[in-house]
Amino acid sequence: xxxxxxxxYKKYIKDDPLFLKNGHTIQCLxxxxxFLSLHQKTGDKTFMITAADHIAISSIxxxxxxxxxxxxxxxxxxxxxxxxxxxxxxxxKKKYKINLAKTDVEQKRSELEHLNYFLKNKSDEKEIxxxxxxxxxxxxxNKEKKLLSFLDYLNSEYEKSDFILEVxxxxxxxxxxxxxxxxxxxxxxxxxxxxxxxIDIVEFDGKIDRAKSISSDNEIQVPELNQFLANVFxxxxxxxxxxxxxxxxxxxxxxxxxxxxxxxxxxxxxxxxDRISLLSIVMQKWYAESAEIKLLNQWQHLFKSYxxxxxxxxxxxxxxxxxxxxxxxxxxxxxxxxxxxxxxxCLNCPLLLKTKESPKEVKNLVSIQGEEFEIINSEFSINKxxxxxxxxxxxxxxxxxxxxxxxxxxxxxxxxxxxxxxHELNNPLTGLKLYAEMLLSEHRLVxxxxxxxxxxxxxxxxxxxxxxxxxxxxxxxxxxxxxxVDISEIIKKTMTLLKSVLRxxxxxxxxxxxEILAQPNYLQQVLFNLIKNSCQAMDDKGTLKVYQxxxxxxxxxxxxxxxxxxxxxxxxxxxxxxxxxxxxxxxTGLGLFISxxxxxxxxxxxxxxxxxxxxxxxILRFNK
Amino acid sequence: MTDVNxxxxxxxxxxxxxxxxxxxxxxCFSNKGHHxxxxxxxxxxxxxxxxxxxxxxxxxxxxxxxxxxxxxxEMKKNIPVIVISAFSGTAxxxxxxxxxxxxxxxxKKPFEHLNTVIEHIxxxxxxxxxxx
Numbered sequence: 001x002x003x004x005x006x007x008x009y010k011k012y013i014k015d016d017p018l019f020l021k022n023g024h025t026i027q028c029l030x031x032x033x034x035f036l037s038l039h040q041k042t043g044d045k046t047f048m049i050t051a052a053d054h055i056a057i058s059s060i061x062x063x064x065x066x067x068x069x070x071x072x073x074x075x076x077x078x079x080x081x082x083x084x085x086x087x088x089x090x091x092x093k094k095k096y097k098i099n100l101a102k103t104d105v106e107q108k109r110s111e112l113e114h115l116n117y118f119l120k121n122k123s124d125e126k127e128i129x130x131x132x133x134x135x136x137x138x139x140x141x142n143k144e145k146k147l148l149s150f151l152d153y154l155n156s157e158y159e160k161s162d163f164i165l166e167v168x169x170x171x172x173x174x175x176x177x178x179x180x181x182x183x184x185x186x187x188x189x190x191x192x193x194x195x196x197x198x199i200d201i202v203e204f205d206g207k208i209d210r211a212k213s214i215s216s217d218n219e220i221q222v223p224e225l226n227q228f229l230a231n232v233f234x235x236x237x238x239x240x241x242x243x244x245x246x247x248x249x250x251x252x253x254x255x256x257x258x259x260x261x262x263x264x265x266x267x268x269x270x271x272x273x274d275r276i277s278l279l280s281i282v283m284q285k286w287y288a289e290s291a292e293i294k295l296l297n298q299w300q301h302l303f304k305s306y307x308x309x310x311x312x313x314x315x316x317x318x319x320x321x322x323x324x325x326x327x328x329x330x331x332x333x334x335x336x337x338x339x340x341x342x343x344x345x346c347l348n349c350p351l352l353l354k355t356k357e358s359p360k361e362v363k364n365l366v367s368i369q370g371e372e373f374e375i376i377n378s379e380f381s382i383n384k385x386x387x388x389x390x391x392x393x394x395x396x397x398x399x400x401x402x403x404x405x406x407x408x409x410x411x412x413x414x415x416x417x418x419x420x421x422x423h424e425l426n427n428p429l430t431g432l433k434l435y436a437e438m439l440l441s442e443h444r445l446v447x448x449x450x451x452x453x454x455x456x457x458x459x460x461x462x463x464x465x466x467x468x469x470x471x472x473x474x475x476x477x478x479x480x481x482x483x484x485v486d487i488s489e490i491i492k493k494t495m496t497l498l499k500s501v502l503r504x505x506x507x508x509x510x511x512x513x514x515e516i517l518a519q520p521n522y523l524q525q526v527l528f529n530l531i532k533n534s535c536q537a538m539d540d541k542g543t544l545k546v547y548q549x550x551x552x553x554x555x556x557x558x559x560x561x562x563x564x565x566x567x568x569x570x571x572x573x574x575x576x577x578x579x580x581x582x583x584x585x586x587x588t589g590l591g592l593f594i595s596x597x598x599x600x601x602x603x604x605x606x607x608x609x610x611x612x613x614x615x616x617x618x619i620l621r622f623n624k
Numbered sequence: 625m626t627d628v629n630x631x632x633x634x635x636x637x638x639x640x641x642x643x644x645x646x647x648x649x650x651x652c653f654s655n656k657g658h659h660x661x662x663x664x665x666x667x668x669x670x671x672x673x674x675x676x677x678x679x680x681x682x683x684x685x686x687x688x689x690x691x692x693x694x695x696x697x698e699m700k701k702n703i704p705v706i707v708i709s710a711f712s713g714t715a716x717x718x719x720x721x722x723x724x725x726x727x728x729x730x731x732k733k734p735f736e737h738l739n740t741v742i743e744h745i746x747x748x749x750x751x752x753x754x755x756x
Contacts, residue, residue, distance in 0.1 A: 423710070426710060426733065426734055427641075427642040427645070427710070427733070428642060428644060429734065430642070430644075430645055430733050430734040430735055431642045431643060431644025431645035431646075431647075431648060432644055433734070433735065433738075434644065434645055434648035434649065434735060434738045434741070435644045435647065435648040437648075437737060437738035437739070438648045438651055438652055438738055441738070441739070442651075442655070465734055
């Protein structure tokens with residue numbers, strides 16, 4: 001307790017229990033105005049509260065005194081002063097206690113508030129972390145979801161023929177959100193059989209896709225990709241962002257061609273890093289498979305296009321593969337059921353003969369729907385299962401082919417022989433002619449009968465010489481001197497030679513006087529051969545037409561009959577020497593061969609028009 | 625065919641392996657009054673050239689034993705030769721006047737008419753006589 005009393009008034013203050021020091025600081029002042037104002041701690045505010053003959057009791061912090069006494073009264077009795085002091089002390093003490101409690105409560109509240117604030121902060125913090133975590137999870141999930149859907153997409157589109165383009169379109173949709181790109185694409189390179197690199201390049205610009213497949217001596221490195229693309233597509237190439245993977249010897253490069261800096265590289269990198277290896281595997285697989293499929297298609301096409309039956313069957317005659325059955329029939333139906341329309345294997349089927357262990361060498365001839373086929377077969381096994389590959393050859397066609405070959409061989413021998421014969425016969429014929437002429441001149445006057453006979457001999461000799469000349473003509477390599485001739489004149493001369501073969505057949509000749517460069521004798525012989533062939537092919541009521549068509553470059557002279565025409569299978573052979581459709585003894589097989597040769601010597605051509613189907617049509621084509 | 629006068633009568637050697645040609649030509653020239661010797665190959669021809677006095681030789685090229693080219697190469701006398709051959713067309717390519725200066729003409733086989741051939745030969749010989 002701190003009671004500060006003005007010393008001259010201490011004599012009036014009695015002891016009070018409240019003066020006891022109990023650790024509390026209660027400051028109370030007793031004194032006159034001067035004293036109070038000296039000790040009061042109320043800051044700047046000091047009040048003069050009493051007149052000089054008064055004293056007051058006041059709290060040290062209060063400017064207004066609690067009690068005021070007249071000094072003259074206290075001198076009479078100090079009781080009221082002491083009582084007031086006591087009361088004041090009680091008050092102060094009470095106030096102090098209240099203050100103390102108040103402070104305590106304030107402190108507690110402040111602590112609580114602090115705690116409260118701390119707790120709130122903590123929970124906020126926790127909330128933010130949680131949200132962050134959720135967001136991250138979501139991004140991750142989204143990413144996974146996107147990747148999964150990308151994988152699904154790859155799977156679903158894989159079978160499509162434009163798979164590559166579809167994938168590029170998909171990536172294009174994603175990537176164009178992250179910047180401005182000119183195009184995207186990829187390069188796949190894998191080593192070839194012959195130490196070269198097979199390089200497939202595909203690019204897509206949002207609208208058009210381009211693909212190239214090339215073979216190169218060198219591997220393409222990422223830094224030179226720019227130059228490489230420019231060379232391949234023959235165009236300028238912008239800034240490239242490329243990603244690549246290398247697995248075994250196969251290299252896969254994915255590239256984006258972008259406008260300078262106008263893209264989000266981090267996003268692209270994240271996007272591509274997720275996909276690059278997947279893309280690389282899938283695309284390389286697709287390329288390998290598509291090459292395989294192409295090869296398989298080619299083979300199947302070849303297989304199917306063979307005109308005679310081919311099949312692979314198992315030991316029970318069940319069809320595995322064929323060029324005549326449908327997919328549903330494989331593994332179910334048997335070859336003889338579909339191919340031969342039988343209930344049991346064909347007689348002489350090599351498979352049947354094999355199981356019977358027939359020791360005889362039998363030609364595998366089977367009859368299928370009325371035609372004879374020879375079977376060429378070979379056996380092979382896969383997984384211990386035996387299969388038979390069988391090719392059916394039409395026996396009729398084979399024998400035709402054989403006879404054609406024999407005919408050609410025969411004709412070639414006859415050709416050589418006749419050439420030799422022509423040379424050898426010429427000499428004696430010349431002698432014979434000279435001798436006959438000599439005899440005729442020596443004995444002309446002896447008898448007219450003799451003269452006639454000799455003339456007959458001479459005629460026969462001349463005919464023989466003409467035949468020999470014909471035979472020799474195709475071996476004759478004389479230089480041909482071409483002169484301007486009028487074909488219409490030549491045909492007139494030729495027709496007179498052909499009187500015997502023309503007979504009653506109707507002939508239409510519509511030729512304008514046209515000058516062409518030719519050798520007249522050759523031209524005559526060609527016309528002679530063609531017209532004779534036509535007449536021989538037609539019956540007596542047939543019609544022969546000779547006319548011309550003029551184009552910018554050619555004079556075409558057409559010789560056309562309405563006979564039976566030529567069978568298509570001889571088209572390749574008709575211009576070969578000694579090939580003839582006429583019966584033995586009717587033709588030498590040299591007519592068309594010589595005609596074509598003569599035409600070529602005149603820098604012209606003899607063309608058979610296979611599209612003409614109302615008979616036979618030959619075109620003599622002269623350059624203008 | 626007219627007979628030649630004595631002044632024009634000459635000795636002709638006909639060389640051809642083809643009997644009928646040789647005989648026909650021989651007889652024609654004999655009929656015209658010329659003296660004719662014939663040979664069926666080059667060997668006999670060269671013998672005749674040695675032993676006889678020949679004015680003109682008609683020579684086939686393709687013959688057995690010795691052919692026409694051999695005869696032309698081996699003959700020593702400088703007498704005119706008319707070559708008959710089926711070589712035709714390009715025959716002139718086989719001869720250069722440097723190599724075979726004695727060849728004065730060619731006749732192509734097969735012949736047309738006998739008369740034409742005889743006249744041709746006579747014409748070629750006359751040309752030759754005129755030149756020397």
